[in-house]
Amino acid sequence: MKGKFYGIGVGPGDPELITLKAINILHEIDMIVSPEARANKGSFAYEIAAPHLPENLEELTLVFPMIHDRDELEKKWKENAEIIAGEINKGKDVAFLTLGDPCVYSTYMYIVPHLQKLGVEIETIPGITSFCSVAAKMNLPLATWEETFGIVPLREGCESAEKALDSFDNVVIMKPSHDNALLAEKLEERGLADKFVMISKCSTEEQIVTRDINDLKGEKVPYLSTIIVKRKGF
């Protein structure tokens, strides 16, 4: 009998911010896949899940390169999906770990279509997103009443972020380090320099919180940072 594939959100960093469902599944599966950006570079998702993993669980580390060539990526995902499907066809239940939530900007979602084509049964277990974690740390609503909120990954040029800042009440900007200095300018242009908060490495021991626009202009914005902008202020 074929096994099943689980995509598991492990949450934003604190090993306690994982769901009971995820923990229960991690105790029932036969194999865990942990994605690495480069071979032997380790995986943050794996570190978060580690305290919940039973001993002697079979591990499969697959490299999901962070490159821009879409064709190369598709090829790599298909290859990885075939490796996973091979294990599932042997009867193993396999879990793929993903930081935060599997449906929000995760590598997991790129292999799902390939696995579906291969006839693999899939179940996705939601996780705590970085933006919910950040908002909770600050005791800050992402939205109340009739407010709208948008989620935008920052890319060079900040166009999507600008569009969001101009049309939504509250905006979550992910990965601000991609063009943080320009983003700081865009916030200043809109009179929003004092209406944002940035949290880096949220819910880990290295967490940093700042509302200083100069920090956003600087060169030391960590990759794992999230910004919440509230147009009406805090």
Add this chain to the structure above:
Amino acid sequence: MKGKFYGIGVGPGDPELITLKAINILHEIDMIVSPEARANKGSFAYEIAAPHLPENLEELTLVFPMIHDRDELEKKWKENAEIIAGEINKGKDVAFLTLGDPCVYSTYMYIVPHLQKLGVEIETIPGITSFCSVAAKMNLPLATWEETFGIVPLREGCESAEKALDSFDNVVIMKPSHDNALLAEKLEERGLADKFVMISKCSTEEQIVTRDINDLKGEKVPYLSTIIVKRKGF
């Protein structure tokens, strides 16, 4: 010594979709507050948490009326905050349960400012949002690559929803029952009639999934429904 106040997200409905952190706190607190829309109407958040509550936990049911008069509401929140602060000042750790995530359209966030004014120490524990749960059920990304996504609560007139549909790649529309027939029209106008999915009562036994625009036009859209629109299709 004064106690502490916890705002706890219990997730979208499945009692397993609660975090380990929430469960651990529920075992350490002295009192639980469960919000009701009307006296003795019960609370869905409480039902979700029930399997995780220790026996003999002290319970405080507070009525948070669903009315539109903002002044009346503020008065009620302040009153409720004072009742909670009174218990905390007796040295009790008190938890407030909230459906989904406490930072996303929750009643919890309306009492936080009142409790802060009263000098209460507050910790918010994030939860799985309905939209992450819906997307996971469908094995569907909310966003990939450079896609943006917006979250909009539907109000009569659909203006915010229209704005979001015109500026974001993917849009989550919450509480579509507020004006579902008009929303269906707005989707049709934009050629999006086959680019949405609606899930009602997600991750409960009564879950309904539909992609049929006629279901959205009908009179039987449940209150606990969520729509995901993907402009590029599924």
